[in-house]
Amino acid sequence: MVDINSTLLLEVALDLANSLNNSDRFERLLSTIRKAIKCDAVALLGLNGEVLTPLAVQGLARRTMGRRFLINEHPRLAQICSSDAPVRFPSDCNLPDPFDGLLLDREGDLPVHSCLGLPLYSDNHLVGLLTLDSMTSDAYSLISDRTLELIAALSAATLKTALELKALSLSAEHAEQLVKELTQEAFLRDGGELIGESQVMRALRSDIELVAGSDYSVLILGETGVGKELVARTVHRLSSRREKPLVYLNCASLTETLAEAELFGHAKGAFTGADRDRPGKFLLANGGTLFLDEVGELPLSVQGKLLRVLQSGEIQPVGKDAVQHVDVRIVAATNRDLRKEIDSGGFRADLYHRLSVYPLEVPALSKRENDVLLLADYFLERSTRKLGFRQLRLSADASTKLKRYGWPGNVRELEHIISRAALKARKNASLSEIVSLTAAHIEIPDDIAAQPEFEKPVQPPLGVLNLRAATEEYQRDLIKHILIQNDGNWSRAAKSLSMDRGNLVRLAKRLGIYIKKEVVGVN
Known part of the structure; x- marks a missing residue:
């Protein structure tokens, strides 16, 4: 020996x-x-x-x-x-x-x-x-x-x-319990980790750890698909409220009446369809955290009522005279530039300052250096389990293709591309072998993958000096063009634009785009 x-x-x-x-x-x-x-x-x-x-x-x-x-x-x-x-x-x-x-x-x-x-x-x-x-x-x-x-x-x-x-x-006081919470919760839900070793991700994690220990309101900023909900969950897990509920509300899916009822609750008979008393999200999140996703979509009238709750800590359910006190931390997220929304009258300045006590900017995937392959391997491991492979790996040409792409859909787009590639590879592969995903499995057009991001400056239409108006005009033309290409199918159009279908419908509605369907009889 x-x-x-x-x-x-x-x-x-x-x-x-x-x-x-x-x-x-x-x-x-x-x-x-x-x-x-x-x-x-x-x-x-x-x-x-x-x-x-x-x-x-x-x-x-x-x-x-x-x-x-x-x-x-x-x-x-x-x-x-x-x-x-x-x-x-x-x-x-x-x-x-x-x-x-x-x-x-x-x-x-x-x-x-x-x-x-x-x-x-x-x-x-x-x-x-x-x-x-x-x-x-x-x-x-x-x-x-x-x-x-x-x-x-x-x-x-x-x-x-x-x-x-x-x-x-x-946290010295809750060290053992906190580590246990982090390790258990991180794997209870797919995508529960902030994976990445780039400098911008390290800075983001540092900021999250700093603000999580406080009770400040947090405003999470970033493009669609960068993982803002994941950041919100991480802030909650690292906070002193981690044993209390984390309640989610997508503000973009709410009408003015529904938004108020969802936030503050309602009494039986308060409006058509209110067949019973129902607690709102604030009451459900009492003692914990309320995550307001796409907060920039809230109607102005509801913004004012939300502001009053943040100032007083009191809610008044729709149809009730009595008020209730709640202790809720607000974490909000948006992909909009709220400062520009304030200038255009679409968002209240006082609410913005209440929400953005500590803003967190989630970087786009294109800004995250070599994190693309780390994330790709993370999604590969998940696909391996879901599809029953022995092992999945990226070939050299597939890795190169992923690194050259600009990722307009961010991490969500990468996840979907890896999932589709794994499914395509499953068709002609033995699950007992180590299967390599090649560039052919990766559904990224070669001409797009090869283009450096922002290769040419955008030329605004002649006579247009307002950036917001020019942006909306461009969005309007592009969405109409894609809808025509896809025969008015919202799901296919959203996929072409690397967007969530619901977000596309709401954006189109705001831009005044509708699909008119007619029934024509033939004599």
Whole structure:
């Protein structure tokens, strides 16, 4: 049996103690392990409920960091998690390897290789795993159990320290409970994470952590499809109200009468169809957070009533004389420029200042550097589970095509494109194989993908000096043209414009665009 020099382990501990942040700490840990044990790939994974999340990898493709491994879907990882000692897999083990197709400088299935897994325990609780892979058969057979136990203990201590430092930075009083809430809720709903390593996303996460701990109103700004609802959920999860409800209301879908009833509730008989008393969203969110999506679409009369609630904390249901006090934090979102709406009389300035105590700008996907491939791999993992693939990966030409595209529909468009590509690949592929998505599967026209964004400046119509009027005229012409192309079909037109159908209908209505249908009789 081969033992590792104890001096090396002591140096590791001292080195880790001087690390500046978790990322640095994890990278140093893996580098030292690779010095001590020869391997082609090593991965540190943290345990969040039933999901293993990569925290650091070496020898594996960078996109591995976007993967999320459900324990019950990966037999090797499940076996390591159920063990209280190091697990050496035989070189000819026929269990599927979770890192198939992800090893650097190697395409396709992993050949016969050595695999070692170390469960990481802290206070008798499993906190993560360490996996090592070598292309050499029986590479780990001569390493003593004692050495592996020391490495596992050191790795577990490193991971525990990192988690505790992160928890303390969020909230000293609720550290343990908050981390549990974050790890559980993040995976209860698909798309529950703010994935991205670009500078703008790091800045956004920093701003979210800063404002979440306060009780300020938050206004989330950004284009359609960037993930404003996800930001709202993250603000709520990180707030002191996280155990209370997060109530959602889409303001764009409401008429003036319905908006007031939805916000403040109504009494039985208050209007036609009100057959019973009904609490409004403010009352449902009492003690928690109310997320007002597309707040720029609220009618002016309702804006005034919303402002009074924000000022006094009191609501008056439609058809009732009595008022009720509520304690609700408002998080609002819009893709409109509310300052311009104020100038044109479409939005109240006093309400804007009440809502935008702390604005958060969610960057467009085109501004997020290399996040496209990280997000693509995240959506690939979801498609793998939903469609029953063994493994899905992007080919080099598909990755290039995704990186060259301007993403006018942002993250939502990327999700839909990856989902469609996976479905197309399923038609002619064996689910037991590692399937590569090629550029042919990616439904992005080559001429669009190749065009740099904003290649030519837009020339305004002659005689038009008002930017809003020019923009609306352009929108009106474009929507009419697309509707004609699609025979008046709103769903197909919305898909052509990379828009939600409901948003397109509402925008068309505001621009005065209607579809006239006639029944003609033939004599």
